[in-house]
Amino acid sequence: MSTTTATIEDLEFNSTPLMRGLSEDQIEEVFNRMEHLCYESDSLILTQGEANPGIWLLSSGCAEVVRDGIGGNPERVLALLGPGSVFGEMSFFRKTPHTANVRSVQQSTVHKLSWSALEELKKDAGEIAVVLLANIVTVAAERLHLMDNWVCRLLESNEVPSSQGGGGDGRFEEWHEFRAKLYREWDF
Amino acid sequence: MSTTTATIEDLEFNSTPLMRGLSEDQIEEVFNRMEHLCYESDSLILTQGEANPGIWLLSSGCAEVVRDGIGGNPERVLALLGPGSVFGEMSFFRKTPHTANVRSVQQSTVHKLSWSALEELKKDAGEIAVVLLANIVTVAAERLHLMDNWVCRLLESNEVPSSQGGGGDGRFEEWHEFRAKLYREWDF
Numbered sequence: 001m002s003t004t005t006a007t008i009e010d011l012e013f014n015s016t017p018l019m020r021g022l023s024e025d026q027i028e029e030v031f032n033r034m035e036h037l038c039y040e041s042d043s044l045i046l047t048q049g050e051a052n053p054g055i056w057l058l059s060s061g062c063a064e065v066v067r068d069g070i071g072g073n074p075e076r077v078l079a080l081l082g083p084g085s086v087f088g089e090m091s092f093f094r095k096t097p098h099t100a101n102v103r104s105v106q107q108s109t110v111h112k113l114s115w116s117a118l119e120e121l122k123k124d125a126g127e128i129a130v131v132l133l134a135n136i137v138t139v140a141a142e143r144l145h146l147m148d149n150w151v152c153r154l155l156e157s158n159e160v161p162s163s164q165g166g167g168g169d170g171r172f173e174e175w176h177e178f179r180a181k182l183y184r185e186w187d188f
Numbered sequence: 189m190s191t192t193t194a195t196i197e198d199l200e201f202n203s204t205p206l207m208r209g210l211s212e213d214q215i216e217e218v219f220n221r222m223e224h225l226c227y228e229s230d231s232l233i234l235t236q237g238e239a240n241p242g243i244w245l246l247s248s249g250c251a252e253v254v255r256d257g258i259g260g261n262p263e264r265v266l267a268l269l270g271p272g273s274v275f276g277e278m279s280f281f282r283k284t285p286h287t288a289n290v291r292s293v294q295q296s297t298v299h300k301l302s303w304s305a306l307e308e309l310k311k312d313a314g315e316i317a318v319v320l321l322a323n324i325v326t327v328a329a330e331r332l333h334l335m336d337n338w339v340c341r342l343l344e345s346n347e348v349p350s351s352q353g354g355g356g357d358g359r360f361e362e363w364h365e366f367r368a369k370l371y372r373e374w375d376f
Contacts, residue, residue: 079368090329093322099333126314133321134281140328141278143370145287147335150366154359171342178338180267182331 001045004038004109016057016084017139021131029125030132034111039063039104046088046102053095054112055136056088061108063087067100080105089136151175189233192226192297204272205327206245209319217313218320222299227251227292234276234290241283242300243324244276249296251275255288268293277324339363 019027039045039061046052048068058081065078065087078100081087091098092115113121122129155175207215227233227249234240236256246269253266253275266288269275279286280303301309310317343363 076364078364089325090332093326093329094333122315122318126318127310129318130310130314130321133318133325137277137321137325137328138281140325140332141281143332144278144328144335145282146370147332147339147367150363151335151339154363175338175342176264176266179335182334 001037001039001043004036016086018055018057018086018132018135020135022128026125026128026131029128030113030121031111033117033121034113037110037112039108039110041104041106043104044101045104045108045110046098046100048099048101049097051091051097052088053092053115054088055086055092055118055132056102057111057113058085058087059083059109059111062105063102063108063110064105065100065102075101086139090140093136148179189228189231190226192224204245204274206243206274206320206323208323210316214313214316214319217316218301218309219299221305221309222301225298225300227296227298229292229294231292232289233292233296233298234286234288236287236289237285239279239285240276241280241303242276243274243280243306243320244290245299245301246273246275247271247297247299250293251290251296251298252293253288253290263289274327278328281324336367 019030022030034057037045045056045063048066060083063081063085065081067076067078069075081102087102088098118129118132121132152175155171207218210218222245225233233244233251236254248271251269251273253269255264255266257263269290275290276286306317306320309320340363343359
């Protein structure tokens, strides 16, 4: 990994949903507060279990999100990330170690907004910070909605109850209770 | 429904995670920009399918989140909300109609931060808006994490594959692809 002298002109920063609603000047303001890092192919950008809090944006190359295998099982590729992808933001806000590795598949350029950079942005340019945060909330809300729908379709499908002799109903109740807790409680 | 003259002293606003990290003065600043509404028992606070964008905080009473039944099925209670509960924030950021009803079970007092109130807060008191938004992101991130874990446990459990003769593996692949899409894409 090495730092890189990427300039904002190289990148299509305004095409990433993270920056939606920001002017070009505001995007540059964010860009100037980021660390710009270049990774050779097959390098670890984030390491599962480690805390390296940041909001990461991939601008060129390709990376894979990989979870370590448990109990001798092989690792599992969860997602492939291309230019414009944002990652690490969930651990960033949960203040927890990363729950997966992110590894470059090709030579890749990434841009990291650290915790302290976001704190400074909040102080010096709150109007930019609120747009970034609102964009992240919007994505998280959409993901939650889609995930909820997916699970409901799974549990409501005929397959599960018919093959489990009613076990699917138990699963539905379990999900129902779980989701109720999820939406009721803000303290986890 | 009627507006109410609740004062901030009546409420334990600093105990809600929405306000975490705000000073008492800042909480009062948010409070003063909210609409304060009182609902009799068995009144609709939010109506499924309608757009009434706001971040809602219940300070006294009790309400239930209820989804309309489909195809003659009875309605389904998704969650019970008590004092300190926040609701409506997901539709607020997704800019979509509400996906469920919220109905008072007892006489309840709720406080609504409207879209325009949040916009004004962003302009006049950006340092407060960023804290509110960061609190909402944190909750959404935690919910996503818990939901993801729940689904993984469901799909990895022995029950599903053994009773479906390998069907569980298909489900796992389906979930795998769905989640990959969910985490890769910020444009839905």
